[in-house]
Amino acid sequence: MSHVEAVCLSHKKGIVKKEQQQVEMRENWGIxxxxHAGDWHRQVSLLAGESIDNVKEILPTLKNGAFAENIITRGINLTTLQVGDRLQVGDQVVLEITQIG
Structure with missing residues (x-):
């Protein structure tokens, strides 16, 4: 079953994001x-946990947030998503894909 494995954020750009136990999502804003939250088209970034696993084989001390990802997924093939697709996250959040890569 697909799920969110971790959520990360940083208060400044250019630094490693840190894993959070809980975040507040704001509509049309992000986390x-x-x-990276704000009134623009790239408010939240997704990264597959399976992709991180591949890198951890080489760098086992790698921590969540190292790739500036906000949401780490598990069991979702993110490569099949297209611009305009929507993902339901929990009961209250819907993410719309606005850019790939």
Whole structure:
């Protein structure tokens, strides 16, 4: 079953994001307090946990947030998503894909 494995944020751009136990999502804004949140088209970034696993084989001490990802997924083939697709996250959040890569 697909799920969110971790959520990360940073208050400044250009630094490693840190894993959070809980975040507040704001409609048309992104994750409250994250440097990339705002009134633009790239408010939240997704990365597959399976992709991180491949890198951890080489760098086992790698921590979540190292790739500036906000949401780490598990069990979702993110490569099949297209611009305009929507993902339901929990009961209250819907993410719309606005850019790939």
């Amino acid at each position: 409250e307090g994250d440097a």
